[in-house]
Amino acid sequence: MTPSFTLGVQYYRPPFPTDRFWEEDFRRVADSGLDSVQLWVLWSWVEATPGQFRFEDYDRLMALAERHGLGVVLSAIAEVQPLWIHREVPGSEMVDHMGRTVISSNRCECHFGITPGGCTDHPGVWARMEEFFRQVVTRYRGAACLRGWDAWNELRWNVQADGLVCFCPHTLKAFREWLDGRFGGLEGLNRAWLRRYSAWDEVTPGKLPDRPYTELMAWQEFLTWRCNRHGRMRYALMKGLDPAHPVTVHGASPCVFTGGGAQDTALNRGNDWGYADDLDGIGTSSFPKWSQIDDADFGMRVECVKSAAREKRVWLSEVQGGRSSVGFNSYAPVDAPSQQRWIWNGLACGADTILFWCWRDEVFGRESGGFGLIGDDGLAEERLEAMRRTGRLLREHEARLRDYQPLRPEVGVLFSPRTYYLHWAQEGTARQAVQAVQGYCRALVRRSAPYRLIEEDHLSELEGLRILFLPRTLVTDTPTEEALASFVQKGGTLLCESECGAFDGRGLYRYPSDRFTARLAGLREVGRRNLDSESIEANADGERFRLGVKQWLTPWTGEAGRTLATHRDGALIAEVAAGRGRLLLCASYLGNAYMTQWSADFEAFVEHAARQAGWRPEVEVLSPKADRESFVYVKHGRAQGRPLVFVFLPPSCREARLRTAPGYFRGEVRDLLSGQRVPAETEAGGTAYRVENRDWGIAVLGET
Secondary structure, rough: OOOEEEEEEEEOOEOOOOHHHHHHHHHHHHHHHOOOOEEEHHHHHOOOOOOOOOHHHHHHHHHHHHHOOOOOOOEEOOOOEOOOOOHHHOOOEEOOOOOOOOOEEEOOOOOEEEEOOEOOOOOOHHOOOOHHHHHHHHHHOOOEEEEEEEEEEOOOOOOOOOEEEOOOOOHHHHHHHHHHHHHHHHHHHHHHHOOOOHHHHHHHOOOOOOOOOOHHHHHHHHHHHHHHHHHHHHHHHHHHHOOOOOOOEEEEOHHHOOOOOOOOOOOOOHHHHHHHHHEEEEEEEEOOOHHHHOHHHHHHHHHHHHHHHHEEEEEEEEEEEEEEEEEOOOOOOHHHHHHHHHHHHHHHOOOOEEEEEOOOOOHHHHHEEEEEEEEOOOOOOHHHHHHHHHHHHHHOHHHHHHHOEEEOOOOEEEEEEEEEEEHHHHOOHHHHHHHHHHHHHHHHHOOOOOEEEOOOOOOHHHOOOOOEEEEOOOOOHHHHHHHHHHHOOOHHHHHHHHEEEEEEEOOEEEHHHHHHHHHHHOEEEEEOOOOOOEEEEEEEEEEEEEEEEEOOOOOOOOOOOOEEEEOOEEEEEEEEEEOOEEEEOOOOOHHHHHHHHHHHHHHHHHHHHHHHOOOOEEEEEEOOOOOOOOOEEEEEEOOOOEEEEEOOOOOOOEEEEEEEOOOOOOEEEEEEEOOEEEEEEEOEEEEEEEEEEEEOOOEEEOOO
C-alpha cells in the first residue's frame, strides 16, 4: 500500500526485543503482509543522562526498516520521564488532592523510566520535554521510511500518581487563569457561579466526589482542556519541525468511554473532538479478546473516533496482536478470523492506519508472555497466513480502498462531556452516562444503521441529521439548547431521556418547568417516581415495543402531543410536534436498561424512531435476524464513485440476505475478498443479494 494507508505492528519498547532478533524479525514482518513497524522512542531511554541524547538503537532499526521495505511509525513517548527529572527540575513533583507530594516510580509495564514524573504545568518540565521532541523529530523527519508520528501514547499523564492530581502550585495557577479568561475576572466568576469570592486564592478545585458540583465540574472541564492544550503543544512543535508527515495522538479508549474512577476524573485525558480540532487525526487502542469486545463494541469504538476525527485521520493505534497477558492470568487466544474482522471493520469505518500490539510476546513485568502476533498462544502461523492474504488483497484493491469513504450518517447520538462531569462529581464515576450512550450506539450498530456521535460543543455537525438521540443528557447550557431547538424547528427529531437538561453547566438544578424541553414541547416532567416494573410497553404507529427502564420514571404531563406509553401520572413516552420537527420524550433511561439486559424491542424501537424521522437505509439486512449473541453487521460507503459494502457474518451464519435500495448497484456485484459473483434478484423495494460466509465471515461487495 502507499503511505496513505498503513497496516503495521508495534516492535520496539526499549530495550526489548533485544538486537539478536532484529534482522530476522524485520524479514518476517515484511513477509507477513504488514507494511510497517512502530517504534517507541522513550524520553527516559534516549536522554538517560541529562543533555545526552542517544539514538544508536533507533538508527539501526530505521536502517533495517528501509532495507526490508517497511515503513515506520514513531511514537514519541515523553510521558515516561527520565529518572533525573525531579533532581534537574526542583519542585516539579505533582501534588495530590490531599496536598501530598507524589512519588514517581518505574512504569509498571515499561522497563526504564518513571511516571507520572514532573508536572507539565511546570515550565522547566515542558522545556526539557520540548527539547526531547525537537531532538527526535529533527533526527528522523527526513527518513524515507517514516510514515508518521504518534505524539502521545494513550494520553497518559497521571499513571501511578496513586491519587487525584495535579494540585501543585503551577496547575492551580493555570486553573485560575483559565477561569479568569473564561469568566472575565473574579467578579464575572462570582456572577456566573453565584458566589462571593474576594480573591483568586480562595477559588480552589473540587476535591472529591459528593462535594459542591460547581467546582468539581469546572475542575474536570479544566483538566480536559489542559490535556487538549498539551496535545496541541506537542503537535505544534512536531508539525512545525516536520510538516510532511501526519501527527496524531491516541487514547486507551475513545473519550466517550472514559468515565473516570478513583484516580481519574471523567475525561481527564482530554476530549477527542478537541484533539481532532488541532491535530491531523485521532486514534484509539482496542484489545477485543482481553476486554471481551464483540463486533458491535468494536464498531462503536471506531465510530466514536471517526465521529471525533470528522474528515481527519482515524488510527487504530493499538489492536491486539496475540493472547493478552496481565500478571499470572490466562486469557482467550487471538484467532485469525477475529483479527481479520478487526482489520476490515476498521477499514469499513474509515480507519487509514491499523497498528497491532505487538510483534513478539512481551518479556517485562505484568505483560510478560503475551500480546505477540507471533506469540506462543498456538495460533501464530494461522494469524500470519491470514495477514499475508489480507496484505495481498489490500495491494490488489489498493486504489479502490484508498478512495473509500463511509456514508455520511443521518442519525446522531449526542455526547455531553458536562453530563459526564456531573456524574463524576456525584458518584466518582460517569459509568452510567457512558453506558447510556453505549446503549444507543450498540443498538444502531446491531441494526446496521449508520450514525455519528455529536459532541455538545461541535453542534455544527447537526447539519444533515434527521434524528438525534440524547441519552441521559442531564446537563445542557444555553448554546446547546438553542442549537437543539433550531434543529427541531427545521425538521429534525430529538429523542430525549428522563431529566434532559435538568442541570446547567454549573451543576445547578432546574425545576421541570424551567427546562428547554418544557419550553419546546409544551410538556413537563412531574418528578421522579419509583419503578413499578423493569419494563414498559409502548405503542408507536401500531407497533408494540417492550422497553426496559432504569433508575426511575419521570412522567410527562400536559395537553400537547400523543402518548406512546402511559403511567397514572402522565406519559412515559410522549411524541410532540415542534416547528417542522418533533420530540420523543422518554421518562426513564432506555439505553442504560438495554446495556443491563439485551432487548430486541429496544433495537427495533431505535430503528423505528430513525425511520419515522425520515432515515431510509440504502443497505439493510433481511436475514438472519439478530439474536442476543449474534447479528450481521453492514457498513457501506463509496469508492471511486461506486458503492462498497462491508458485510460481517457471525460464525454460526451460513449466509446473509441483504437488500439494497433501487439502483444502488448498477452492475454485476462481486465479493472483493473471494472474487466470487454475488447472486442478485430483483424484488419490491430494491435488489436482494445472498452473501455466503466464506472468508473469516467477511465480504466486501463492489461492482466489477
